[in-house]
Structure formats: C-alpha cells, structure tokens
Amino acid sequence: MAKTFKSLLGDDVVNTRTMLHEAIPITGTISSGTYIDATATETNIKTFSHGMFESVYDYPYLSSSANHIFDVTFGHSSTVSDSSKAQNSKKVNMYNQMAQVLMGYDVSGSVRAFDSDGEVATQTDDTDGRMDHCFFLNFSRLLTKDEIKKNSFRLQLHVSGVAGDAGKRWERRNLQTLGDYLSATEFRTSPAGDYGLIFTASGDTPETRGPSVGLVFYQAGVAVLTSSIFSGSAFYSPGNSPAGGNLVPPGEGYGGAGRAGGVAHRGVNVAQTGSTIEELGNAFRHRIHDIDFNNTIELNSSIYFCRVNHNEYNYSSNPTYVAGSKLVVKNNVNDLPVSYITSVGLYSPDNELLAVAKLSEPLRKDPNTELTLRVRLDY
Numbered sequence: 001m002a003k004t005f006k007s008l009l010g011d012d013v014v015n016t017r018t019m020l021h022e023a024i025p026i027t028g029t030i031s032s033g034t035y036i037d038a039t040a041t042e043t044n045i046k047t048f049s050h051g052m053f054e055s056v057y058d059y060p061y062l063s064s065s066a067n068h069i070f071d072v073t074f075g076h077s078s079t080v081s082d083s084s085k086a087q088n089s090k091k092v093n094m095y096n097q098m099a100q101v102l103m104g105y106d107v108s109g110s111v112r113a114f115d116s117d118g119e120v121a122t123q124t125d126d127t128d129g130r131m132d133h134c135f136f137l138n139f140s141r142l143l144t145k146d147e148i149k150k151n152s153f154r155l156q157l158h159v160s161g162v163a164g165d166a167g168k169r170w171e172r173r174n175l176q177t178l179g180d181y182l183s184a185t186e187f188r189t190s191p192a193g194d195y196g197l198i199f200t201a202s203g204d205t206p207e208t209r210g211p212s213v214g215l216v217f218y219q220a221g222v223a224v225l226t227s228s229i230f231s232g233s234a235f236y237s238p239g240n241s242p243a244g245g246n247l248v249p250p251g252e253g254y255g256g257a258g259r260a261g262g263v264a265h266r267g268v269n270v271a272q273t274g275s276t277i278e279e280l281g282n283a284f285r286h287r288i289h290d291i292d293f294n295n296t297i298e299l300n301s302s303i304y305f306c307r308v309n310h311n312e313y314n315y316s317s318n319p320t321y322v323a324g325s326k327l328v329v330k331n332n333v334n335d336l337p338v339s340y341i342t343s344v345g346l347y348s349p350d351n352e353l354l355a356v357a358k359l360s361e362p363l364r365k366d367p368n369t370e371l372t373l374r375v376r377l378d379y
Contacts, residue, residue, distance in 0.1 A: 006312070009122045010305070011361050012304060012307065013302060014301075015303075016303050017298065018298075018299040018301065019077070019296055019297070020296070021152075021294045021296055022294065022295050023292070023294055023298075024144075024170055024294065025337060026070075026143075026145050026288075026292070027290055030044070030056065030069065030292055031045075031056050031284050031286075033286075035060050040312055043060035043061070044056065044057045044059060044060050044061060045057075045061075045273045046061045051087065052090060052277060053071045053089065053094075054073070054278060054282070054285070055071050056070050058068060067142055068140045068142065069140060070137050070139045071137070071138040071283060072259040072295070073136050073138075074091060074094065074133075074272065074281060074342060075091045075093075075094030075136065076091045076092065076132055077092070077095050077096075077099075077113055077130075077133075078095075078096070082132070083271060085274060086273065086276050087148065087277055089271075090266075091133060091277065094136070095134065098222070099111045099112060101220075102114075102192045102195070102217050102220060102222060103120070103190055104190060104192075107329070113130050113131070113132070114131040114134055114216070114226075115131065116130075116197070116211070116212040116213060116214060116226055117129035117197070117212055118130050118188050118197050118212070119362055121208070123335060126372075129212070131214070133227040133272050134224050134227065135224070135225045135227060135280070135284050136216075136223070136225075137225070139221040140272060141221065141223075141256075143221070143295060144221035144293075144295050145297045146219070146296050147218045147219045147221070147295070148216065148218045148221060148294070148296070149218075149295065150180065150183045150184040150194070150218060151179075151181065151182060151183045151184040151196075151292065152180075152292075152293045152294040153180045153293040154177060154178070154179045154291070154292045155177070155179070155288070155291050156177050156178075156226075156288075157176055157177050157229075157289060158172035158287045158289060158332075159174050159230055159287070160230070161173055161287070169221060172286070175289055176198060178198050178199065178240055179199060180197065180199075181201075181202045181209055182195065182209070183216075190217070194217075194219065195215050195216060195217040195218065196215070197214075198212060198213055198214035198215060198225065199213070204360060213224070214229075220329060223288045227268050227272050228268075230287075231356055235267055235271045235283050242367055276331070291304060300378070301376050302376070302377045303375070303376050304375040305372055305374055305375075306372070306375055307370075307371075307372040308341070308365065308371040309370055310369065310370050311367060314336075314337045314365060314367055314372045315336065315339055316340070317358055336366050336367055336368070337367065337368075338365065338366045339364075340362035340364055340365065341361060341363045341373070342358070342359055342362045342363075343356055343357060343364065344356070344359075344375050346375065355377060357375045359373075
C-alpha cells in the first residue's frame with residue numbers, strides 16, 4: 001500500500017490576496033420616508049433618548065429582516081462652543097469623539113480638527129479649510145465590509161431648499177453630486193486608515209474638481225461633510241408646514257429672508273446652533289437623493305499544490321478495496337493497480353486533520369498517470 005501522508009514542501013504552498021467589490025446603492029427614499037405609518041412616524045428611523053444620533057434601517061427597525069444601514073449625527077468643535085445653544089456640550093463631545101478616532105492627536109496632545117483640504121491641524125490653528133461644523137455618516141460594517149473602495153464614493157445631495165407657504169411642503173433644490181474623485185492616487189492616511197477628499201465636481205485638476213467639502217474614511221466607513229455646503233438655504237425636515245424647533249423669529253433666518261406664512265425659517269447657520277442633533281439629522285436625511293459606493297472584501301488564500309507522482313496513491317486505503325484477499329478493481333493478475341481519488345485532506349505536522357477538499361468527480365489514478373491537485377483555503 002502507498003504511504004498515507006505526504007509532506008508539503010515550500011514550493012507547494014502559495015499565499016495570495018484578492019480584493020472583491022460589491023456595488024452598494026442607498027436610495028434617498030430609504031433615508032427619508034419609505035416606511036411611514038398612520039401617525040407619520042418613519043418606522044425605519046430609530047431615535048434614542050440620548051439624542052446623539054439617528055440610525056437608518058432598510059426596513060422598519062422592529063422587523064426581524066431589518067438591516068442597519070448608517071447612522072447620522074452632527075457635531076461642532078470647541079472653538080465655536082456656545083453654552084447657550086441647543087445641546088452644545090453633546091455637539092462638542094460628538095465632534096471630539098469623531099476627531100480623536102479619525103484624525104488623532106498632535107504632539108502636544110491636542111485633538112486634531114477635520115480639515116477639508118486634508119491638512120493636519122489642531123482646532124486652534126490653520127483656519128483655512130478647517131471644518132468646525134460637521135455632519136457625520138457612519139456606515140454599517142454590513143455594507144462597507146473591510147473598507148470603502150477608493151474613488152467609488154458618490155453622494156447626491158440637495159444643498160438648498162425653499163420653504164413653501166403655510167400648508168405647502170418644503171421643496172428641495174440644487175441637486176449636487178459629491179465624490180472622492182481621483183482619491184485612488186491622492187488619498188491621505190490617518191490613525192483610522194486611509195481617507196480621501198470629497199469634491200463637488202469631478203476633474204483632473206483642483207480647479208475642475210471644485211472645492212473640497214468633506215472627507216471619507218475608507219477603512220472606518222465614515223463620511224464627514226462640512227455644514228457650510230448648505231449655507232444660505234432653508235434647513236428643516238419636510239412636512240406639511242414648518243413646526244417645532246425649526247422656526248425662528250423673523251429676521252433670524254439666513255440673511256433675514258426665507259419667510260413663509262409670515263415666519264422666517266432656519267438657515268443652516270442658525271440651525272446648527274439652535275436645533276438639536278436629532279433635528280439636524282432629520283433635515284440632513286431628507287436632503288439625501290442617493291448614496292453609492294463599492295465596498296471591499298479582502299480575501300486571503302493559501303493555495304496548496306498536492307502533487308501525486310506516478311508511483312503514489314495507486315492503491316486505496318478503503319476497506320472495500322479488497323475482498324477475499326483480492327483487489328476488487330482487478331480482473332486479471334497482470335492488470336495494473338488502479339484507484340480513484342475523491343478527496344484531499346490537509347493535516348497538521350502531528351497528523352491531525354485540519355481541512356478536507358472534495359473533488360467534483362473521482363479521478364482515476366494508476367502507475368501511468370501523475371496528478372497535481374490545487375487546493376485553495378480561503379480565510
């Protein structure tokens with residue numbers, strides 16, 4: 001009988017890495033009203049008593065088939081802190097939490113600020129491009145997998161709007177496509193991994209790409225957008241009529257304009273300090289038209305080349321291979337021995353079975369044939 005085990009040499013094992021990508025589309029209807037019950041409650045939007053963020057699901061979140069899509073929140077830096085404004089401390093804490101995880105600290109121990117031009121700065125210097133008021137989109141690991149593919153992130157957003165007269169719905173306007181254009185070769189690196197700049201237009205040069213309005217962190221699955229992209233627009237959640245904390249006295253809207261039904265509505269400059277995080281998240285969600293990106297799955301593989309020489313494995317160790325002290329596959333004594341290979345086992349150095357590979361069909365083996373079986377182990 002042939003020997004049962006055969007050692008693998010160094011040339012018999014190859015390690016490879018493969019990047020698989022999936023296209024992930026998130027329509028604006030998911031984040032802004034696909035599932036609304038009789039009480040006008042968005043059942044796929046989960047709010048929390050702490051008021052720090054909102055979670056968006058693809059189905060009503062109480063459903064067993066619901067999947068978490070992303071979280072949306074808002075924060076501002078300590079340099080613009082104002083204790084008299086709504087949820088000031090929570091907004092500062094949210095900004096600092098995201099900044100210290102995604103941007104890290106400088107040599108003095110200060111938290112670095114988000115900067116739309118990609119430069120590393122603290123919250124007290126380099127005001128050029130520094131983002132003090134930010135919206136954060138935290139995508140679930142279910143969607144991003146190992147990371148977001150570079151130069152695939154696209155966000156279609158209505159960056160302005162008009163408040164209708166009493167009894168009329170708010171109207172979204174100025175649809176703009178934001179993206180991490182050319183980030184495949186122009187990305188930066190932070191403590192959370194690689195990140196790219198989000199531009200307002202595609203192009204080969206900074207002039208044709210337009211201004212940078214945010215950052216996307218690929219491994220962390222987080223998009224950061226400056227609130228200034230909404231400057232000069234009415235900013236509140238759509239409804240039959242503006243209500244609640246989204247109203248301000250006349251003259252306190254953007255530039256004193258934006259009146260509807262005799263009431264001035266919040267521009268984003270007023271809303272980011274006068275509205276709660278939940279209200280800001282609601283308004284942001286309803287401006288989303290579409291989000292698209294490709295995720296990345298890193299597939300590591302070990303490939304084992306199991307080489308079967310002409311004089312190996314010509315006999316089977318299966319007890320049914322022999323009957324009456326004779327090989328059941330031989331009719332004449334002069335016939336060549338023959339066996340059929342159906343599976344390959346990978347063993348540890350102490351002969352403990354670790355993995356089994358099954359062949360799609362048995363392979364005939366006799367002294368006139370040699371085989372090389374390629375076994376791939378993915379992890």
